[in-house]
Amino acid sequence: MRKIRIEELDAQRLVQEVVAKAITSIGLTPEKLQMEINPNVKLKEEEKIEIAFSEMAEKKMYYLIQECEKEIGWHGLVSRSENGFYVEDIVVFPQEVTGATVTSDDELYPTWMLSQPDEIYNKIRFHGHSHVNMATSPSGVDDTYQEQIIQQFMTSPVDENNFYIFGIFNKKGSYWLNIYDIYNNRFYETDDISYVFYQSDEQAWAKKQIEANVKEEVIVKTNGYYSNGYGYRGGGYGTEELYDTWKKNYDKNKNKNKDKEKPKKDEAEIRKELSGAIIADLTPPKWHSKWSKCLQRMISCDERLEDLIDEYTITYPDYSGTKKK
16 A cells, blocks of 8 residues: 655655765765665555445446457446445447457547536446456556546545546456545555455355365475375375374384495495385286386485385295285
């Protein structure tokens, strides 16, 4: 949140700071001074300004966005509320559109505006438009249009009705909002605004159920190999609990075998040893993947085949016709 205009007290403070910095500077007085003239104040959640949409306004806006395959613009009828602003209805003005632009019809728009009854004309304080499937950040054309509108209001008599809201939306549900509250000299951006919109009873129920009963599984990524809870071992992903169990067992086996002298084997010997093993119950692609990972661990981590039997479900062929671990 920032101020729209520098107030008298702000101007006095700035002058005092400039004089103080110039007097207290060491050596040659600086040619320039860097100062923060209009700082952006980050608002807490409870401090944010609210913009609420009626059920009718929200539904009209939603269907305008969804039904039009090109950009489309609209005005909103807005009044102040206890917590900010309330959009009660949406009206569509004469316009010309493309897939990336929307402009009011220069011939028809002025006549359309003047034809509106006072109860509508005096409440047109919101301009919204769709960016279809594109991002909702404003374009250069959007910035220019907003500056023109705000300049008109800045030169108007300052009263409670002196505010304007701009919004950009898309089919994905993303939005961008700016509020110029000229009467209170406040400028609010998207992060400063609490966007409150209509939701059906069923939608509210679904949100409560998800919040109360559904939580996301914590996924841990490591350089090790362990189960991810679905019977697949060796992928490097899994739940935190499974990782802790794997790490505990790994460290235990590592410490147990730390002092043992193990003769080093070259890759040819390891391949020969592993070629006699069978990775059970796997289709050929999966078998090859596990065989490769097992080989990699035996080479890079100096692990023994017998230490990997359980993890890779390895069995050895018994030439008498039976299989054994």
